[in-house]
Amino acid sequence: MTGSELADLIAFVCQQWQETSDTCSLLDNELGDGDHGISIHTGTQAILARLETYKDGLPSEVLKAVSRDFLSAVGASIGPLYATGLLRMAAVIANQEWVDSRDVPALFSAFVQGLSDRGKAHLGEKTMMDVWLPALAAFQDALKEMVLLDEEALQKACQHAVRAGNEGVQATKEMVATKGRASRLGIRSKGFIDPGAYSAFQLLRIVMAKCTGLSFPGTVVDPGV
Amino acid sequence: MKKLLQNPDSVIEDMLEGVIRAYPGRYRQVGVRALVRRDLSRDKVAVIIGGGSGHEPAFLGYVGHGLADGVALGNMFASPSPDPIVEAATASHSGRGVLLLYGNYAGDVMNFEMASEFLQAAGIKTASVVIGDDVASAPSEESERRRGIAGEILVYKIAGAAAERGDSLSECARLADKAVHACRSMGAAWSPCYLPQTGRPSFELGATEMELGLGVHGEPGLERMEMLKADRLADLLTERVVRDYAEIPMKVCVLVNGLGSTSMMELLIFYRFVHQRLESLGIQVHKAHIGEFITSQEMGGCSLTVMALDEELSEMLDAPCNSLGMSQV
Numbered sequence A: 001m002t003g004s005e006l007a008d009l010i011a012f013v014c015q016q017w018q019e020t021s022d023t024c025s026l027l028d029n030e031l032g033d034g035d036h037g038i039s040i041h042t043g044t045q046a047i048l049a050r051l052e053t054y055k056d057g058l059p060s061e062v063l064k065a066v067s068r069d070f071l072s073a074v075g076a077s078i079g080p081l082y083a084t085g086l087l088r089m090a091a092v093i094a095n096q097e098w099v100d101s102r103d104v105p106a107l108f109s110a111f112v113q114g115l116s117d118r119g120k121a122h123l124g125e126k127t128m129m130d131v132w133l134p135a136l137a138a139f140q141d142a143l144k145e146m147v148l149l150d151e152e153a154l155q156k157a158c159q160h161a162v163r164a165g166n167e168g169v170q171a172t173k174e175m176v177a178t179k180g181r182a183s184r185l186g187i188r189s190k191g192f193i194d195p196g197a198y199s200a201f202q203l204l205r206i207v208m209a210k211c212t213g214l215s216f217p218g219t220v221v222d223p224g225v
Numbered sequence B: 001m002k003k004l005l006q007n008p009d010s011v012i013e014d015m016l017e018g019v020i021r022a023y024p025g026r027y028r029q030v031g032v033r034a035l036v037r038r039d040l041s042r043d044k045v046a047v048i049i050g051g052g053s054g055h056e057p058a059f060l061g062y063v064g065h066g067l068a069d070g071v072a073l074g075n076m077f078a079s080p081s082p083d084p085i086v087e088a089a090t091a092s093h094s095g096r097g098v099l100l101l102y103g104n105y106a107g108d109v110m111n112f113e114m115a116s117e118f119l120q121a122a123g124i125k126t127a128s129v130v131i132g133d134d135v136a137s138a139p140s141e142e143s144e145r146r147r148g149i150a151g152e153i154l155v156y157k158i159a160g161a162a163a164e165r166g167d168s169l170s171e172c173a174r175l176a177d178k179a180v181h182a183c184r185s186m187g188a189a190w191s192p193c194y195l196p197q198t199g200r201p202s203f204e205l206g207a208t209e210m211e212l213g214l215g216v217h218g219e220p221g222l223e224r225m226e227m228l229k230a231d232r233l234a235d236l237l238t239e240r241v242v243r244d245y246a247e248i249p250m251k252v253c254v255l256v257n258g259l260g261s262t263s264m265m266e267l268l269i270f271y272r273f274v275h276q277r278l279e280s281l282g283i284q285v286h287k288a289h290i291g292e293f294i295t296s297q298e299m300g301g302c303s304l305t306v307m308a309l310d311e312e313l314s315e316m317l318d319a320p321c322n323s324l325g326m327s328q329v
Helices: A003-018 A021-031 A036-054 A059-074 A078-093 A101-119 A129-145 A151-174 A181-189 A195-212 B008-022 B082-092 B106-121 B140-145 B151-164 B169-182 B230-242 B264-280 B311-318
Strands: B027-031 B034-037 B046-053 B070-076 B098-103 B126-131 B183-191 B209-212 B223-226 B251-258 B284-291 B300-308
Touching: A003 A036, A003 A059, A003 A195, A021 A036, A021 A195, A036 A059, A036 A078, A036 A195, A036 B070, A059 A078, A059 B082, A078 A101, A078 B106, A101 A129, A101 A151, A101 B106, A129 A151, A129 A195, A151 A195, B008 B027, B008 B046, B008 B070, B027 B082, B034 B082, B046 B082, B046 B106, B046 B151, B070 B082, B070 B106, B082 B098, B082 B106, B098 B106, B098 B151, B098 B169, B106 B126, B126 B151, B126 B169, B151 B169, B151 B183, B151 B251, B151 B300, B151 B311, B169 B183, B169 B300, B169 B311, B183 B230, B230 B264, B230 B300, B251 B264, B264 B284, B264 B300, B284 B311, B300 B311
Parallel strands: B046 B070, B046 B098, B098 B126, B251 B284
Antiparallel strands: B027 B034, B034 B070, B183 B209, B183 B300, B209 B223, B251 B300
16 A cells, blocks of 8 residues: 555544544543543544645655654653554655555564563553554464465454454453553452553454454453443 | 533643743743743753643642753643653753653653653753652562652752752752652542543542542552541551651651642641651651642642651752742742
């Protein structure tokens, strides 16, 4: 896809992701200060407002601009995390005029590495990484099994990623948080799905669904709030 | 929840316009979410602070003589993005470096770190001191995990005084860090706050309950218990805070902070018992600050901060300052 088509994809993802934001705030009310959904809403609004102005650029420039607009509008925790992820993706496709499915493995990997480098969270700490790390691992493992790296292979890998991400977000429910605001609650953080993991899974599912055309039945997450 | 505002989505912009209209002699706006002192000095370390909105007078109230030179405002209860931090720092920088002071929160740490990277890439020397004084948020063996609450204000005071008298960047950072390690705080709350955008209470408490060890964002704390009378809460918080030191301090500064809807009368009553408890422990109070320093909207509750003092910290604490949030001659 061109920069313009990438911008359209991003617009779609922002609109879909926005619809999950109220649930994110409800979850965040249990473990934090209740504003996670507001951050997502504010950030996606900022991207949507300015997308037209840079959609004619290279795909990497679109990603860099989206990163900048999201970060400026939000700050908080998800601002720097997703902004860094997006910048790392932009670096992968630097001067390319088109992005296609062959770029997806490198993009996915760079994105998650960016989140990891900025936030320094590991698996099991009840954060968004409990979705992204397993999803990436499942994606990469699935691809290793494939003989041919074609559209069908990528679709299968995406399915594995969403399934692993789903397991990951559900698993955060019984974790005790050791990072972020929820970590202040100690043992009281158990019993609730992490809001950052919830929004991460929604983002993963929306992007994967749009890219593959699949709908991933059986991956609806009950937030429990 | 009734709040006096115009539009929940523009609370920060409207507040900033109110600040500039009210105090044009104090502030200059240098970015959508960045303010600096009007009376910037040409030859001192620039002290830059910031954090989420919704804690007023923190953080913009601490910009002024003897305190901070610039402030970056985030969304409600959320860290500012790197932009306003960089804007405030760049506008107030006079060649002697920038000291970034911020609370130990995941968001603030990431955004201030990114801002520091941008500033250094632009050739501006920076030092950063992360503030964590809340004893409820981590045990003393893991004190680097503690979050910053009202102790932040005393750290600004120390660092601001050092910068005002012309100390170097490394000296200002050393003193700020010393102040952080000298502070211990803990809070309690008995009625929630409400975010303008959601209108939902930050927590639900029974009619006679209180939340112990919570922060300044309406997040749940350590434990829920029955509301205590002033003397028992004073004893509980004073003991927890003072016993956290390796050695009980001999001379201290005390800061009692109202979280937003707790009256001055209540804070003074609370202090009366805090002071009594400190006296019985043989601790001398060199100075007390009582009032609203870092609030959580209309939360009902308070926090107690103690800073252990030596000669050096006393001198910085006693130096004059002038700002909306704290002034002394």
